[in-house]
Amino acid sequence: MKILVCIKQVPQKDAPLKLNESGTWIREDVSYEVNEPDAYALEEALRQKEKHGGEVVVITAGPVRAQQVLREALAKGADRAIHLEDDKFVQLDSTNTARAIAAAAAEENFDLIVTGLQSDDFGAAQTGVLLAEILGLPHATIIIGIEKTDSGLRLKRELEAGHYQFIDLPTPAVLTIQSGINKLRYASLIGIKQAKNKPLRKVAWAEVEPKLSKNLQQIERLYVPVKQKKTEMIEGPAAEVARKVTEYLKNTARVI
Amino acid sequence: MADTILVVAEQREGKLNRVSLETIAGAQAISKETGWPVEVVLAGSDIGSLAQELAAKAVARVSVLEAPALTTYTSDAYVFALKQFIQEKQPKLVLFPHTYQVRDFAPRLALALDRSLISDAVGYKYENGRLLFTRQMFQGKFAADVSFAGDGPWLATFQIGAFRGDQAEAGSAPVENVTAAVSEGSPRVTPHEVFQEAKQAVDLSQSEVIVAVGRGIKEQKNLALAEELAKALGGEVAASRPICDNGWLPLERQIGSSGQTVAPKLYVALGISGAIQHLVGMKGSRTIVAINKDPEAPIFEIADVGVVGNLFDVVPALTEEIKKAKSA
Numbered sequence: 001m002k003i004l005v006c007i008k009q010v011p012q013k014d015a016p017l018k019l020n021e022s023g024t025w026i027r028e029d030v031s032y033e034v035n036e037p038d039a040y041a042l043e044e045a046l047r048q049k050e051k052h053g054g055e056v057v058v059i060t061a062g063p064v065r066a067q068q069v070l071r072e073a074l075a076k077g078a079d080r081a082i083h084l085e086d087d088k089f090v091q092l093d094s095t096n097t098a099r100a101i102a103a104a105a106a107e108e109n110f111d112l113i114v115t116g117l118q119s120d121d122f123g124a125a126q127t128g129v130l131l132a133e134i135l136g137l138p139h140a141t142i143i144i145g146i147e148k149t150d151s152g153l154r155l156k157r158e159l160e161a162g163h164y165q166f167i168d169l170p171t172p173a174v175l176t177i178q179s180g181i182n183k184l185r186y187a188s189l190i191g192i193k194q195a196k197n198k199p200l201r202k203v204a205w206a207e208v209e210p211k212l213s214k215n216l217q218q219i220e221r222l223y224v225p226v227k228q229k230k231t232e233m234i235e236g237p238a239a240e241v242a243r244k245v246t247e248y249l250k251n252t253a254r255v256i
Numbered sequence: 257m258a259d260t261i262l263v264v265a266e267q268r269e270g271k272l273n274r275v276s277l278e279t280i281a282g283a284q285a286i287s288k289e290t291g292w293p294v295e296v297v298l299a300g301s302d303i304g305s306l307a308q309e310l311a312a313k314a315v316a317r318v319s320v321l322e323a324p325a326l327t328t329y330t331s332d333a334y335v336f337a338l339k340q341f342i343q344e345k346q347p348k349l350v351l352f353p354h355t356y357q358v359r360d361f362a363p364r365l366a367l368a369l370d371r372s373l374i375s376d377a378v379g380y381k382y383e384n385g386r387l388l389f390t391r392q393m394f395q396g397k398f399a400a401d402v403s404f405a406g407d408g409p410w411l412a413t414f415q416i417g418a419f420r421g422d423q424a425e426a427g428s429a430p431v432e433n434v435t436a437a438v439s440e441g442s443p444r445v446t447p448h449e450v451f452q453e454a455k456q457a458v459d460l461s462q463s464e465v466i467v468a469v470g471r472g473i474k475e476q477k478n479l480a481l482a483e484e485l486a487k488a489l490g491g492e493v494a495a496s497r498p499i500c501d502n503g504w505l506p507l508e509r510q511i512g513s514s515g516q517t518v519a520p521k522l523y524v525a526l527g528i529s530g531a532i533q534h535l536v537g538m539k540g541s542r543t544i545v546a547i548n549k550d551p552e553a554p555i556f557e558i559a560d561v562g563v564v565g566n567l568f569d570v571v572p573a574l575t576e577e578i579k580k581a582k583s584a
Contacts, residue, residue, distance in 0.1 A: 011394065013395075013471075013529070014529075014550055016552060017394055017397055017398070017552075019398070026394070026398070093372065094363070094373075095366075095367060095372060120394070120395055121393065121394055122393065123376060123391075123392065123393065123532065124375045124376070125359050125363075125375060125376070126363040126373065126375055129359075129360070129361075129363040129364055130363050130364070130367055132364065133363070133364040133367045133368065134367070138332070138444035138445055139331065139364075140360075140445060141356070141359055141360045142356055142359070142360075158356070158514055159356050159450060160355065160356050160513065160514065161514075161515070161516065161517070162452055162453065162507070162508070162514075162515060162516070163450050163451065163452055164450070164451055164452070164453060165447060165448060165449070165450045165451070166448040166449075167445055167446060167447045167448060168445070168446040168448075169444065169445055169446070170444060178514075179497065179498070179501055180497065180500070180501030214405060214406070215405065216371065216372030216404065216405050216406050217372045217374055217402055217403065217404055217405065218402065218403055218405060219400045219401070219402055220388060220400075220401045220402065220403050221400070221401050222393065222398050222399070222400045223398060223399055223400075224397075224398060224399075225392070225396070225398065225399040225554075225557060226399075227557055228557060228558060229557070229558055229559070229560065230560075231556055231557075231559050231560060231561070231562045232560065232561050232562070233556075233562045233563075233564065234561060234562070234563050235563075235564065235565070238565070238566075238569035238570045238572075238573040239573050241563055241565060241570055241573070241574075242570060242573035242574040242576065242577040243577055245545060245561060245563065245574055245577070246574065246577040246578055246580075246581050248545075248560075248561050249543070249545070249578070249581075250581055253521075253522065253542075253543040253560070255464075255465070255521050255522040255542075255543055256489065256522075256578060256581055256582060
């Protein structure tokens with residue numbers, strides 16, 4: 001199978017984020033990491049390749065800094081990488097992001113395209129599904145198990161509240177992958193060395209721009225959410241905090 | 257044509273998904289400000305009786321979009337049928353509940369209509385004649401007000417719990433039967449039956465006290481801290497998704513959109529940042545205590561009591577205090 005994995009670089013989970021001056025986006029001087037569900041999508045692609053042979057290609061869209069997540073993927077075992085490299089990719093809505101990826105990937109005729117079910121920054125959960133629509137491929141979302149069959153794929157799809165469903169899908173297809181589908185691997189030392197010599201193709205903004213159109217939605221402002229509840233913040237040494245919390249539970253909340 | 261709001265209600269296997277009523281409540285609220293009437297559509301086959309429940313709400317019309325091809329959900333059939341229906345009706349705004357099913361087809365539907373979908377909104381604002389949708393960003397650390405550019409139909413999904421279904425205004429609406437457009441090709445996805453993995457040994461929805469752990473617990477052996485606190489409080493241990501993904505606790509103890517939804521008297525969140533997917537599963541809890549080292553963690557937005565600190569110091573001390581208080 002020839003597999004494309006779409007990955008995104010997002011701010012680290014516990015990185016303190018600050019708003020930019022215009023209040024429309026975050027300040028970019030934070031630490032970044034790969035979007036966690038995308039890491040699971042990559043792991044799944046590597047496992048499928050190890051079982052059935054083929055090739056794993058990783059793609060991302062973003063500034064120069066985003067190359068880091070491609071290098072990490074190459075170190076884990078991906079064969080080559082594609083970088084849609086420009087600061088402007090950050091400002092695209094889900095539809096245009098999917099268009100840009102489709103433009104860079106369309107000629108490659110992948111058997112399977114996988115990505116995480118959503119990103120930890122936007123959380124729109126749309127890019128994978130939109131990519132399928134643009135490429136005219138069938139898709140399935142929130143996948144927690146993949147098995148290759150004679151006619152395509154047998155997938156385990158997660159539904160709400162602990163329910164599941166098996167579905168059959170012909171390939172080529174696009175899948176969005178749920179976290180926890182597998183156990184993530186670490187890059188080996190030899191993998192990290194080899195990654196330096198693996199091919200990384202850069203795609204410039206101008207190459208895909210003709211395929212993009214105007215963003216049909218835009219962020220007017222970004223802000224710290226308004227508190228819904230009055231929270232009693234308790235500080236101090238552990239013993240004192242424990243005593244105050246216990247008092248609250250006993251006298252105010254009356255739960256002990 | 258006058259502007260309308262179309263709510264796409266959801267059913268599965270002949271059962272109405274209750275979150276459809278939340279979306280109707282949201283649509284009614286928007287309608288009060290914009291003056292756009294609310295209509296509802298329900299897709300499926302042999303679902304006339306479900307439409308009656310929707311028609312008992314204060315909406316202008318309920319359309320039952322039926323075809324045998326819609327008996328079992330497939331994205332291909334849903335996109336095809338709803339695209340045609342929306343193109344004929346030309347509503348200004350199309351609203352969905354943000355369910356797993358909607359996540360599966362709504363983006364494709366929006367693009368097939370050459371339109372845009374704002375997904376997982378928690379609310380809306382109507383400012384100077386402009387409609388904005390509020391959504392959470394960066395795992396809830398920020399909120400964003402998002403606008404549509406270009407012509408309608410505009411599509412948006414509302415997060416579960418964004419509105420209260422029991423506050424959907426009652427009324428009486430006519431029901432209209434519509435034969436759904438069906439594509440000539442068969443759907444590319446073949447769905448099989450929905451199932452549950454194993455009988456759940458613990459039903460956390462019945463627990464009065466839940467002590468839940470997140471990434472901040474760091475190592476599996478540290479779960480003992482949570483277990484001792486739960487024991488002192490007479491409660492059950494639960495977790496956010498990453499803990500169950502790691503296999504540290506069984507999936508049946510996972511709280512959140514993909515796990516169980518709970519509303520105990522007391523919910524203690526240890527090292528849980530409070531991603532949206534977790535919050536939807538526990539925000540109905542009566543008293544929420546959160547202990548986290550990150551003062552910016554979104555869990556503090558919904559906590560009654562917040563402790564910014566090292567849980568490895570605070571939790572053992574708290575366990576001792578509670579034991580003392582209980583034996584006093």
